[in-house]
Amino acid sequence: MKKLLILGAGTAGTMMANHLNKKLDLKEWSITIVDQEPQHYYQPGFLFIPFEIYSERDVVKEKKQFFPKSVEYIQAPIKLIEAEQNLVILQDNTRINYDLLIIATGCKIAPDEIDGLEDGWRKNIFDFYTFDGSVALRNKLREWEGGKMVLHLAEMPIKCPVAPLEFLFLADWFFNVKGIRKNVEITYVTPLSGAFTKPRASAVLGNLFETKNINIVPNFNVSHVEAEDNKLISLDGKEVEYDLLVTIPTNMGDQLIERSGLGDELNFVPTDKHTLQSKAYENIFVIGDATDIPASKAGSVAHFEAEILTENILSYIHGKPLEAHFDGHANCYIESGYNKAFLIDFNYDVEPVEGTFPLPGVGPFSLLKETTINHWGKMAFRHIYWYMLLKGIPIPTVPPHMKTSGKKL
Amino acid sequence: MAEKVIAGFTVNVTEEGYLTDKTQWNKEIAAEIAQELGIEELTNAHWNVIDFLQKDYAETGKLPTIRRMKKEGGISTKDLYDLFPEGPLVKAAKIAGLSKPASCV
Numbered sequence: 001m002k003k004l005l006i007l008g009a010g011t012a013g014t015m016m017a018n019h020l021n022k023k024l025d026l027k028e029w030s031i032t033i034v035d036q037e038p039q040h041y042y043q044p045g046f047l048f049i050p051f052e053i054y055s056e057r058d059v060v061k062e063k064k065q066f067f068p069k070s071v072e073y074i075q076a077p078i079k080l081i082e083a084e085q086n087l088v089i090l091q092d093n094t095r096i097n098y099d100l101l102i103i104a105t106g107c108k109i110a111p112d113e114i115d116g117l118e119d120g121w122r123k124n125i126f127d128f129y130t131f132d133g134s135v136a137l138r139n140k141l142r143e144w145e146g147g148k149m150v151l152h153l154a155e156m157p158i159k160c161p162v163a164p165l166e167f168l169f170l171a172d173w174f175f176n177v178k179g180i181r182k183n184v185e186i187t188y189v190t191p192l193s194g195a196f197t198k199p200r201a202s203a204v205l206g207n208l209f210e211t212k213n214i215n216i217v218p219n220f221n222v223s224h225v226e227a228e229d230n231k232l233i234s235l236d237g238k239e240v241e242y243d244l245l246v247t248i249p250t251n252m253g254d255q256l257i258e259r260s261g262l263g264d265e266l267n268f269v270p271t272d273k274h275t276l277q278s279k280a281y282e283n284i285f286v287i288g289d290a291t292d293i294p295a296s297k298a299g300s301v302a303h304f305e306a307e308i309l310t311e312n313i314l315s316y317i318h319g320k321p322l323e324a325h326f327d328g329h330a331n332c333y334i335e336s337g338y339n340k341a342f343l344i345d346f347n348y349d350v351e352p353v354e355g356t357f358p359l360p361g362v363g364p365f366s367l368l369k370e371t372t373i374n375h376w377g378k379m380a381f382r383h384i385y386w387y388m389l390l391k392g393i394p395i396p397t398v399p400p401h402m403k404t405s406g407k408k409l
Numbered sequence: 410m411a412e413k414v415i416a417g418f419t420v421n422v423t424e425e426g427y428l429t430d431k432t433q434w435n436k437e438i439a440a441e442i443a444q445e446l447g448i449e450e451l452t453n454a455h456w457n458v459i460d461f462l463q464k465d466y467a468e469t470g471k472l473p474t475i476r477r478m479k480k481e482g483g484i485s486t487k488d489l490y491d492l493f494p495e496g497p498l499v500k501a502a503k504i505a506g507l508s509k510p511a512s513c514v
């Protein structure tokens with residue numbers, strides 16, 4: 001028997017287990033998937049928890065129910081990948097030899113990377129990129145009466161690059177509904193040159209900050225936090241004061257990648273952006289947030305990648321060239337408050353533009369436009385995620401490659 | 410996409426003046442973009458940064474982060490800010506003829 005081993009049973013790993021279980025000859029191959037956590041978190045839902053749109057139970061399910069019976073699931077932390085020896089070692093020193101390895105260990109926030117964050121952590125400094133963080137922030141907002149709220153982005157790349165914008169728009173809506181918006185100053189601090197960096201999106205979305213009365217501090221590369229004085233300090237000495245700091249710290253791949261000598265300076269694995277094969281080892285493939293490819297780190301991206309990677313793994317096993325090419329396709333809703341949302345669809349070469357999705361000229365979703373239907377699309381996505389996406393059931397009319405029809409190019 | 414004459418050369422640029430074709434880049438163009446950005450003269454220290462950006466871009470297919478410039482390029486963040494005040498990556502990338510550091514929107 002040959003062994004296909006998947007590291008990480010989050011969005012990407014779970015989808016790969018389901019795809020490959022259908023496509024591999026199970027008389028010849030056995031599939032094993034390893035993850036440290038018993039629970040699967042629907043991370044896009046973390047955005048909604050602070051604002052009480054979702055509660056804890058909307059975003060957590062047992063991992064086990066998403067794996068096919070013939071896939072072996074091991075719940076354990078992974079200690080090391082010995083790529084030269086085709087070997088993975090778990091925390092309890094169990095050794096697993098593989099013929100083919102898929103790395104899907106994702107990425108997570110690394111608050112240690114910013115000096116001083118820890119001093120105010122979960123007092124008046126919060127995150128919403130973790131389950132615990134979003135719940136703690138919700139509890140804080142229940143009692144918070146207002147002041148300076150600063151949303152801070154430490155550095156790119158982060159997973160779901162639109163999440164900070166959505167957080168700001170929802171915060172504006174939330175405080176309005178609560179009747180305390182006049183007591184809250186909302187400021188966005190970013191290392192980028194602005195909230196929007198792509199011309200077409202800027203033209204459409206650019207005035208949202210003004211109409212919603214959200215301040216922005218661009219070109220701010222954080223040096224450290226002075227928690228005692230409630231100040232963010234930049235590398236060139238600029239200061240921003242806060243009463244409540246919501247930060248998106250540096251996002252990094254798991255330390256496993258560093259321990260195994262397989263990553264770049266942020267523990268992302270160098271990966272071919274079209275074939276998803278690792279650059280260092282032929283029999284290692286990488287998918288989802290764990291890669292270093294210049295695509296967005298998003299569940300929708302992992303979903304499109306999974307279809308491409310399944311084809312390439314079959315080609316690899318049969319000694320054929322890797323012909324399926326990922327085009328960087330991403331499809332993301334941008335929640336904008338008041339039950340409305342934008343939708344963007346783009347790839348490596350085409351920036352977000354206006355149009356309709358998924359059916360050219362029909363929709364029902366509008367690209368780069370604020371509509372109520374887009375909002376309901378985002379809300380429905382949770383069900384699509386649990387019941388279709390994770391199980392590898394294709395979504396009708398949404399192929400992995402980006403369509404150019406139906407777009408104003 | 411548009412055409413622009415920089416230092417006497419006609420080049421293809423984005424709406425914001427970033428070169429879209431790396432093969433059209435040369436040192437005179439770099440010097441003129443630098444001046445537009447308020448950097449009077451490109452010193453050896455500036456060139457060190459530009460060279461690293463271009464080399465790293467050629468190897469990885471993307472713009473390095475400030476963190477990577479420190480770790481792989483040995484360029485201290487303080488020097489980077491002294492050389493390219495305000496937005497060092499944004500400015501250095503433009504001068505080096507590379508794309509703008511961007512998010513998806």
Ligand SMILES: Cc1cc2nc3c(=O)[nH]c(=O)nc-3n(C[C@H](O)[C@H](O)[C@H](O)COP(=O)(O)OP(=O)(O)OC[C@H]3O[C@@H](n4cnc5c(N)ncnc54)[C@H](O)[C@@H]3O)c2cc1C
Nearest residue numbers: 008010011012036043044078105106160288289298299300
């Ligand atoms: C706040 C927020 C909002 C988001 N919104 C959206 C959205 O609207 N749309 C969208 O498409 N995407 C969104 N995303 C992004 C999306 O959730 C991720 O891109 C997606 O989950 C990535 O899947 P993955 O499998 O690569 O990583 P993950 O799903 O994070 O899975 C990685 C798995 O690896 C395991 N693991 C890691 N290291 C080890 C180890 N050493 N040992 C054992 N197990 C290990 C982890 O336990 C985890 O289960 C959002 C993310 C956040 C945080």
